[in-house]
Amino acid sequence: MACQSDGCLGDRFYVLLTCHCEERSDEAIPDNNVKIVPMKPNTSTQPLIEMRGVVKVYSTAAGDFTALKGIDLQVGAGEFVGIVGKSGAGKSTLLNMITGVDDATRGEVVVHANANSVSVHELGEDELALWRGRTLGVVFQSFQLLPMLTLVENIMLPIDLCGSFHPRISRQRALELLRLVEIEEHADKFPALISGGQQQRVAIARALANDPPILIADEPTGSLDSVTAEHIFEVFEHLVTEQGKTIVMVTHDESLAARFTRTMRIADGELDSPPERTLNEAKRRTKDASGLDMREKNARSTRPSARRAGRSRK
Numbered sequence: 001m002a003c004q005s006d007g008c009l010g011d012r013f014y015v016l017l018t019c020h021c022e023e024r025s026d027e028a029i030p031d032n033n034v035k036i037v038p039m040k041p042n043t044s045t046q047p048l049i050e051m052r053g054v055v056k057v058y059s060t061a062a063g064d065f066t067a068l069k070g071i072d073l074q075v076g077a078g079e080f081v082g083i084v085g086k087s088g089a090g091k092s093t094l095l096n097m098i099t100g101v102d103d104a105t106r107g108e109v110v111v112h113a114n115a116n117s118v119s120v121h122e123l124g125e126d127e128l129a130l131w132r133g134r135t136l137g138v139v140f141q142s143f144q145l146l147p148m149l150t151l152v153e154n155i156m157l158p159i160d161l162c163g164s165f166h167p168r169i170s171r172q173r174a175l176e177l178l179r180l181v182e183i184e185e186h187a188d189k190f191p192a193l194i195s196g197g198q199q200q201r202v203a204i205a206r207a208l209a210n211d212p213p214i215l216i217a218d219e220p221t222g223s224l225d226s227v228t229a230e231h232i233f234e235v236f237e238h239l240v241t242e243q244g245k246t247i248v249m250v251t252h253d254e255s256l257a258a259r260f261t262r263t264m265r266i267a268d269g270e271l272d273s274p275p276e277r278t279l280n281e282a283k284r285r286t287k288d289a290s291g292l293d294m295r296e297k298n299a300r301s302t303r304p305s306a307r308r309a310g311r312s313r314k
């Protein structure tokens, strides 16, 4: 059964959330209920994501505009890749090529995950929705929570749409994810009743709903104040080091550049290619650059006022 919702979800979130599921019996759902067409077996030496000569040309009233000019990018499992660039550089377009939300004009994106290798832009619409639901979690700058659902329901929705966990345990899983991002106590509130930082925590939990190996983050700290942004960034770091996730994040924020395990820069639709580093090296560089670890800095800047105000976490 195709379980796409109606258009009320709107915009890109709708496209990314949409996922197929089978008719469910009351039996436990087998792990292999998602049918992804295997192209070739995965091996540990393969990168998780490969972009090969990806070109994106938009046709506009003023003529064709080339937003990506032949992107070659390989992302390995466990990397926290940051792509930094100014507004209009092509960051969101690049992410849309990985998620398959938009067609590539030329080139190929291959994702080797969940024991399958998939050429993203060769999948049909239904296969793509199915693959995306299991493989990628996406976090946006504007959170994109559904306002009429509580926080826990916002996370249960993609779980139930994709059928990757049995409906009987979807609430329990959603609560566990809210606990992971330290906001479980607000589970039954509506999004309008929590802060932006808290909404972004929920959006991250929602991105993890179907346990995807890859998280794609489009300016996830762009709407947040610097202290809250730091907390959210630490959640992403934790997901790499403790949960084994692979993250590709785009940002215009140069101050984050030293924090990724690898930072690429994008300008006018072209990427540079700097060296890789481990997350520990990235953290050390941040500390060296500022003379103070970001975590210490954050604790110093927030602890006294938070204690005084008795505020909940951002």
Ligand code: ADP
Pocket (backbone or CB within 6 Å): 058, 059, 060, 065, 067, 085, 086, 087, 088, 089, 090, 091, 092, 093, 094
């Ligand atoms: P960034 O995310 O770095 O701000 P984008 O990837 O959104 O940049 O856009 C890159 C360039 O492509 C910009 O010049 C933008 O105006 C253009 N662009 C993006 N989407 C479209 C579209 N649908 N039609 C035409 N031009 C677009």
